[in-house]
Amino acid sequence: MANHLKKSTHLTESFHHMIIHIIHVKYCGEFCLHLKFNDGFEKDIDMWPLIKNQGGLLESLKDKVFFSKVTLDTESGTIMWPNGVDYAPDVLYQL
Secondary structure, three states: OHHHHHHHHHHHHHHHHHOOOEEEEEEEEOOEEEEEEOOOOEEEEEOHHHHOOOOHHHHHHHOHHHHOOOEEEOOOOEEEOOOOOEOOHHHHHHO
8 A cells, every 4th residue: 555655746746747837037128038947948039029019018018118017926836927917837838
């Protein structure tokens, strides 16, 4: 029985590692961000195509000064701005 529990725990741990999280964000200028993910993958992303035709809360991201205030939300494992806008890390990973 203990062997079965060990396998079950191992499967749960393996599944947890498949969930993508952002562990570091750096503003690179303009609308570019450098992101580092929990699997070690790093990339620069031009966010302008994602925000240029958007309104509402995303409208504020079109201001370069506001955009530069991006932070890492360690609780949710993604990036966010002071107005609460965030992006799913798996979406950013696939861009």
